[in-house]
Amino acid sequence: MSDAAIRTAVLGAQGRMGSEAVKAVENAQDMELVAALGRGDSLKKVLEAGATHIVDLTVPDVTEDNVRFAAENGLHAVVGTTGWDGERLARLEALLEQNPQVGVLIAPNFALGSVLASAFAAKAAQYFESAEIIELHHPGKVDAPSGTAARTAELMGQARREAGVGPSPDATQKDPGGARGAVVEDIxxxxxxxxxxxxxxxVLLGSAGEQLTFRHDSFDRASFMPGVLLGLRTAASRPGLTHGLDGYLDLGL
Amino acid sequence: MSDAAIRTAVLGAQGRMGSEAVKAVENAQDMELVAALGRGDSLKKVLEAGATHIVDLTVPDVTEDNVRFAAENGLHAVVGTTGWDGERLARLEALLEQNPQVGVLIAPNFALGSVLASAFAAKAAQYFESAEIIELHHPGKVDAPSGTAARTAELMGQARREAGVGPSPDATQKDPGGARGAVVEDIxxxxxxxxxxxxxxxVLLGSAGEQLTFRHDSFDRASFMPGVLLGLRTAASRPGLTHGLDGYLDLGL
Amino acid sequence: MSDAAIRTAVLGAQGRMGSEAVKAVENAQDMELVAALGRGDSLKKVLEAGATHIVDLTVPDVTEDNVRFAAENGLHAVVGTTGWDGERLARLEALLEQNPQVGVLIAPNFALGSVLASAFAAKAAQYFESAEIIELHHPGKVDAPSGTAARTAELMGQARREAGVGPSPDATQKDPGGARGAVVEDIxxxxxxxxxxxxxxxVLLGSAGEQLTFRHDSFDRASFMPGVLLGLRTAASRPGLTHGLDGYLDLGL
Amino acid sequence: MSDAAIRTAVLGAQGRMGSEAVKAVENAQDMELVAALGRGDSLKKVLEAGATHIVDLTVPDVTEDNVRFAAENGLHAVVGTTGWDGERLARLEALLEQNPQVGVLIAPNFALGSVLASAFAAKAAQYFESAEIIELHHPGKVDAPSGTAARTAELMGQARREAGVGPSPDATQKDPGGARGAVVEDIxxxxxxxxxxxxxxxVLLGSAGEQLTFRHDSFDRASFMPGVLLGLRTAASRPGLTHGLDGYLDLGL
Structure with missing residues (x-):
């Protein structure tokens, strides 16, 4: 392991995502796993191990304290835990102004393909007359539509509105059972x-004579790890707060 | 043109489907177009032209008279016109008992691929835990779901019930906008x-670890013509009334 | 567990498929796992445990002995092990003539969706002008095309030949890099x-104006287990040798 | 029609693409078709009609003269004719330096969805381990792979090389029939x-546990017209030569 390896501490190392992250960091040539903390472990361990980066995959209750601890100690942070509302983000931005060399990534979604598909869909939606979304999940899911689909629809609808594109054409007069689905931002x-x-x-986009489709498949939790590793490799060069993995991608969008 | 060519009269030859049928019969090596009747033309022309088969692509008001005329004169008939309810079908069956050598095909759908996909979907549905249907059409369509999708769901639901398969698993608790769509026969x-x-x-079928999908695309009205030609080639060897093109396919289902 | 439960012994219980089968039999309401044999275990255990059925997921070297033992002792067998060539199958058929109440299923593929897709593809191929196959696998696979794709192409090509359907139309004149892929039985x-x-x-089938597509996805080895269970539930009612899971499906093909 | 309408002359108006363009310009609210020239018509008609823009959908022999005529007379040009090699483009750029207010778009492909899909594929390819392309066309096509597929592969391969991404993993050892297809720039x-x-x-992109797919379907020549209209609406605000419709799209790529 070279001196330049990214010295990483994983917080929430016993959770489903955390244990995947432990494996991913261990297997990455340019990283060293220096600490793996579970529930009840003291944050001091992170400093004792000489970490330069943390990955936070814990729970909403503790994630803010973890990230503040990292920022105050000059550690970069990659955060996948949910619960970061506007108030928390504002407090964190204030803190990062006082620690201007620290980079923090807070990402609701680490699947590169999903993030790319959403960004491209938002970009392309203004160029087509019609736009719809189909999301498909395992039957254990309790909410419909999925959060990702709702967010994608919001981004697409907003982009279409800004470009002056009206709602998709639709002559439906009879739909007693609701086959046309939910409508989010006209999508x-x-x-x-x-x-x-x-x-x-x-994501399905259509105009006269043509269709453009983006499809993303997540087969496995492993699909989130390339995004976590990309976050770790990029955070030090992006001081301040970045919200969403697309902020680290070279999309120029 | 050989003597054995199928001597065909097209009724409704100026309509959208009828004009396609005229072209298809003209281009078929084993057929001869002997008459093409439009609105107001006398049915006598069919006999004068020496037709052995008719294709009826007219309108609900006249289709029954046309088919009766064919049957009474010993002509086989391939019928794509709508409006054949139970009463009409019963009258036609009675007439065909008196003309036992005549074959009549009444088909609501002549797209071979669509007919095959529906038949296979109904057959396969009982072997999977989950089953759903997505239909996609041009935005000028006024009803949702499509008639074909509703019929496919009925066939699949019936097959699943007969095989003792319960509804697809679904943990959905929150669906405020109706994203889960319409439900037809538990599908x-x-x-x-x-x-x-x-x-x-x-048609999407899923079980633990696997998915089976049937997709049918109709790009063009031309897709109905192979079914019409297959009907013409088969009718003479299937005396009596056949309802649905699948009755002429060698599916053994 | 009712008296009528299918008393099942799994042979090769420590292998990848075998350990899945152990779980699947344990979880099935209408089955009882009475023995799970690994390498070196004596076949006597199967009889001592009172099994009525065996599942053989072992290796080519021992599978024939296992199945002969089952047949001679009146046990039904479901066999997923490879290595059953014509000679072995002939010997087994002879043996089953002497044990006419025993049912044996030898299946190269237990994924219901894959078996159904192949059967439907073979059935439908004769009704379309064009037919091609795309198979997609993980990058660790050493042979191309896959065995399943080659078999599917053989079945489709044979069906098209028998129906007098010629090769798919293809005007390709320049293909220096071989983009048109391999050709198996004209497919x-x-x-x-x-x-x-x-x-x-x-499997892609096309005619003027329409396309019919069958897609099968295997995401996981778990996808083979519904086929194994269906085999166990059916074997007793199908005396003699059945080769291929489609022989147990109610396809009427 | 307002005074601000884009006064458009279509050159090659009797060709297949040209006649579509005539219809599209006529139907556009913000455009006026002032001339439609066929083979043999004098270019003077363009000036007499008071055109401010031309659409050139002619043949390689005359397209350069047409565009030079437009530039010298201060007309903006949207060009879909092929045959613009490096030499011709250089001559045109020199001419446009002397007519700096004129905007010219030369586009090999006017299908918005296709142009977007290629741009996104090139952008995304560097973030995935594996990348392959499947193109599907009517059976009358003489070359394989398609020009669009070859260009997309070049763009993707180049982007992957620049990002230091190696070839897609592939363990294939046996492929006697060439099922793995053509290889263009490692794709x-x-x-x-x-x-x-x-x-x-x-375009198929894959990494551990996830897949990202872009699919573009051209069903009809009509699909090229939104791109032609977008060209006409944009050319006046983009002086100089733009090569490729993506230069007019707000992709920020």
């Missing part, structure tokens, strides 16, 4: 629940 | 409307 | 290798 | 030819 969203599936999404 | 059906599309349908 | 077959995938296959 | 490209299809392309 129809359809939710399929099927045994065997994990998490999948299709 | 969720989703309707997409997109500029650029014509008529498309996906 | 073009394309092999994709992509990280993240497991085992997937698409 | 495997597969060509399907199927009756019923028009022009379709899928």
């Amino acid at each position: 129809h969203v359809h939710s399929v629940r099927l045994r065997g599936l994990v998490a999948h999404q299709e | 969720h059906v989703h309707s997409v409307r997109l500029r650029g599309l014509v008529a498309h349908q996906e | 073009h077959v394309h092999s994709v290798r992509l990280r993240g995938l497991v085992a997937h296959q698409e | 495997h490209v597969h060509s399907v030819r199927l009756r019923g299809l028009v022009a379709h392309q899928e």
Whole structure:
């Protein structure tokens, strides 16, 4: 392991995502796992181990304290825990002004393909007359549509409004059972629940004579790890707060 | 043209489907177009031209008279006109008992791929835990779901019930906008409307670790013609009334 | 557990498929796992445990002895082990003539969706002008095309030949790099290798104005277990040798 | 029609693309068709009609003269004719330096969805381990792979090389028939030819546990017209030569 390795501490190391992150950091050539903290472990261990970066995959109750501790001690942070509302983000930005060399990434979604698909869909939506979304998940999911589908629809709808594109054409007069699905920001969203599936999404765009489709398939939690590693490799060069993995991608969007 | 050519009269030859049928019969090596009748033409022309088969692509008001005329004169008939309710079918069956050598095909759908996909979907549905349908059409369609999707769901739901398969698993608790779509015979059906599309349908079947998908795309009215020609080639060897093109396919289902 | 439970012994219980089968039998309401044999265990255990059925998921070297032992002792057998060539099958058929109440299923593929897709593809191929296959697998696969794709192409090609359907139309004059793929029985077959995938296959059928597509996705070894259980539930009612899971499906094909 | 309407002359108005362009310009609220020239018509008509823009959909022999005529007379030009090699482009750029207010778009592909899909594919390719392309066309196509697929592979391969991404993993050892397809810039490209299809392309990207797919379908020549209209609306605000429709899209890529 070279001196230049990214010395990483994983917080929440016993959780489902955390244990994947432990494996991913261990397997990365340019990283060293220096600490793996579970529930009840003291944050001091992070400093004792000489970490330069933390990955926070804990729970909403403790994630803010963890990230503040990192920032105050000059450690970069990659955060996948939920619960970062506007108030928390504002407090963190204030803190980072006092620690201007620290980079923090807070990302609701680490699947590169999903983040790319959402960004491209938002970009392309203004160039087509029609836009709809189909999301497909395992049958254990309790909410419909998925959070990712709702967010994608919001981004697409907003981009279409700003470009002056009206709602998709639709002559439907009879739909007694609700087959046309939910409508989010003028975008129809359809939710399929099927045994065997994990998490999948299709964005469909259509104009006269052509269709453009983006499809993302998540088969496995492993799909989040390339995004976590990209976060660790990038955080030190992006001081301040970045919200969303797309902020680290070279999309120029 | 050999003596054995199928001597065909097209009724409704100026309509959208009828004009396609005229072209298809003209181009078929084993057929001869002997008459093409439009609105107001006398049925006598069919006999004068020496037709052995008719294709009826007219309107509900006249289709029954046309088919009766064919049957009474010993001509086989392939019928794509709508409006054949139970009463009409019963009258036709009675007439065919008196003309036992005549074969009549009445088909609501001549797209071979669509008919095959529906038949296979009904067959396969009992072997999977989950089953849903997505149909996608041009935005000028007024009803949702499509008639084909509703019929496919009925066939699948019936097959699942007969095999003792329960509803697809679904843990959905929150669906304020109706993203889960319509439910037909315990099958969720989703309707997409997109500029650029014509008529498309996906049947999705899932079990632990696997998915089976049937997709049919109709790009063009031309897709109905192979079914019409197959009807003409088969009718003479299937005396009596056949309802649905699948009755002429060698599916053994 | 009712008296009527299917008393099952799993042979090869420590292998990857075998350990899945142990779990699947344990979880099945209508089955009882009475023995789980690994390498070196004596077949006598099967009889001592009172098994009525065996599942053989061992290795080519021992599978024939296992199945002969089952047949001679009146046990039904479901066999997923490879290595059953024509000679072995002939010897087994002879043996089963002497044990006419025993049912044996030898299946190279237990994924219901894959078996159904192949059967439907073979059935439908004769009704379309064009037919091609795309198979997609993980990048660790050493052979291209996959065995399943090659078999599917053989079945489709044979069905098309019997129905008098010629090769798919193809005007290709320039293809220096071989983009048109392999040709098996007049069917073009394309092999994709992509990280993240497991085992997937698409059969594409096309005629003027329409396309029919069958897609099967295997995400997980769990997908083979419904086929194994269906085999156990059916074997007793199908005396003699059945080769291929489609023989147990109610396809009427 | 307002005074601000884009006064457009279509050159090559009797060709297949040209006649579509005539219809599209006529139907556009913000445009006026002031001239439609066919083979043999004098270019003077363009000036007499008071055109401010031309659309050139002619043939390689005359396109350069047409565009020079436009530039010298201060007209903006949107060009879909092929045959613009490096030499011609250099001559045109020199001419535009002397007419600096004129905007010229030369685009090999006017399908917005196709242009977007290629741009996104090139952008995303560096973030995935594996990348392949499947293109699907009607069976009358003489070359494989399609020009669009070859160009997309070049763009993707180049982007991957610049980002230091190696070839896609591939353990294939046996491929006697060439099922793995053509290789362009380390990207495997597969060509399907199927009756019923028009022009379709899928870009498949994969990493551990996830897949990202872009699919573009061209069903009809009408799909090129939104791109032509966007060219006409944009040319006046983009003086100089723009090569490729993506130069007019707000992609920020």
